[in-house]
Amino acid sequence: MSRVVVAGRNPQDVSSAIGFAKMVADASGSSVVAVALSGGDELGRAVAGIASEAYAISGSGHAPELMLEALGRVAGPDLYAVVSPALKDLTDALARFSAGAGIPMLTEVTEFARGAGGEVTLRRAAMAGRAVAEYSVVPPFAATVAPGRFPAPQPSGTIEVRRLDVGARGPEVLGVEPKRREGVDISSADIVVGVGRGFRSKEDLSLAFRLAELLGAAVGCSRPIAADYGWLPEDRWIGISAKKIRPKLYVALGISGAPQHMAGAMDSKLIAAVNKDKNAPIFQYADYGVIGDLYQVVPALIRRLEELRR
Ligand SMILES: Cc1cc2nc3c(=O)[nH]c(=O)nc-3n(C[C@H](O)[C@H](O)[C@H](O)COP(=O)(O)OP(=O)(O)OC[C@H]3O[C@@H](n4cnc5c(N)ncnc54)[C@H](O)[C@@H]3O)c2cc1C
Structure with a gap:
């Protein structure tokens, strides 16, 4: 069975893109696979009844590199799509994954439709929101969506979350200088x-x-x-x-x-x-x-x- 992988830094991120993942999976007869950098049991509860597999990444290093490695391991030969919310680290990981796998990627997708010939149509805003661009791609593909744009189905029950150990990844961080922030959302x-x-x-x-x-x-x-x-x-x-x-x-x-x-x-x-x-x-x-x-x-x-x- 083909797979739609939904990636997040945590269960909330996964939930914010799982509505899109489910839509793509239902249209293509795929199963949904969830992968997050953190979450454990909480991830299991967030995706239960929607995803058939869930993975929590363990490892150390730069988040996009950890996710990139994890995607490589869970995607499998029957990958149909990799999706995530349009957040910086995840967009980074998906872009690298799609470049490495030689598959198309679109960011901030707003609409999805499956065509008769197996192609899919993806739409996104263009020209700073003044136009809509339409792309026709042959799966597998990678896509990010605005968090929460596609409503998530209600999870039910819980599923087992498997640990995915990816070891140490990415550059060594020598120091961190915080940006001025007020924590306002x-x-x-x-x-x-x-x-x-x-x-x-x-x-x-x-x-x-x-x-x-x-x-x-x-x-x-x-x-x-x-x-x-x-x-x-x-x-x-x-x-x-x-x-x-x-x-x-x-x-x-x-x-x-x-x-x-x-x-x-x-x-x-x-x-x-x-x-x-x-x-x-x-x-x-x-x-x-x-x-x-x-x-x-x-x-x-x-x-x-x-x-x-x-
Ligand atoms: C690549 C790129 C990316 C960019 N990204 C962003 C972005 O993410 N976000 C963003 O905001 N901009 C972005 N910009 C900048 C953007 O193009 C505009 O320059 C910017 O949004 C203008 O900000 P402003 O409306 O505050 O200022 P201005 O364009 O100078 O407008 C000020 C307005 O205030 C009105 N005004 C003046 N005094 C008063 C008063 N007393 N009472 C009532 N009205 C008054 C004026 O009539 C005017 O319309 C980007 C530009 C580029 C090139």
Whole structure:
């Protein structure tokens, strides 16, 4: 029987791509095989009733190298597909695996369909989300998907998790210098307030933080705010080169709406924008737009929300 291997750093990662793995497996009559860098029994519970085999990797070294070695061992001659959530280490491992195996790989796949001749059609966003690209590939193939994009079936029971010892892999790490992070997870926030270059100083961001507090929102930002000015850490940066958000509401303040920014915000259910330029591209995406100076609009919003709280 052909195999669809789903890879993750941990059981949560595996669960976030197993919906896609199952869809591919059902369409091709394959079985699902789960492999994770950590997890043990938790992995067994996460994939039970969906995967027929589960492996927890043991070994030391660089995560992508450990996963690469593990994929080589579990893929087997009947591989149909290797899939994972679109996370850095996993994308790295899948890319190397697919290059070594001479199979095609696509990142951030959004749709899958099996054709009559055994080929499969995969779709993904192109041109920073303004177009959809369609690819026809002959399996086996490798693919990453946005975490949670394909709903996971409910696991039931538990299955045995086998240990896969891959030994020591990858370069020796001589030292680690942590990036400045606040541990904020804007990707899973229900409401995000985004700040852009319309803010004149770091101190003025307190307006956005107050608004966010009143809305129960997380604060995100455009690239210049994190990468050029360093006013906020990179884990708040939204866009094609950073975090993708999928909130129920995205409030964009002083953000022009460049395609590279919107590639990370386009999956928001509702977008509300405040911008003083009526021609700003953000208004093409916004469900609600206020053409105005954020230094007037945001304090007014804050006052109104404070009144409603009293
Ligand atoms: C390869 C590449 C990758 C990139 N990746 C990303 C990415 O991942 N994320 C990202 O964000 N960007 C990314 N960029 C940069 C992107 O192209 C834009 O330059 C950036 O998003 C602009 O940020 P901004 O909207 O904050 O600033 P600006 O484009 O300068 O827009 C500021 C906006 O604020 C408005 N404004 C000014 N003052 C006020 C006020 N008082 N009240 C209300 N509105 C006001 C202006 O009208 C303007 O529309 C990337 C670029 C490249 C080339």
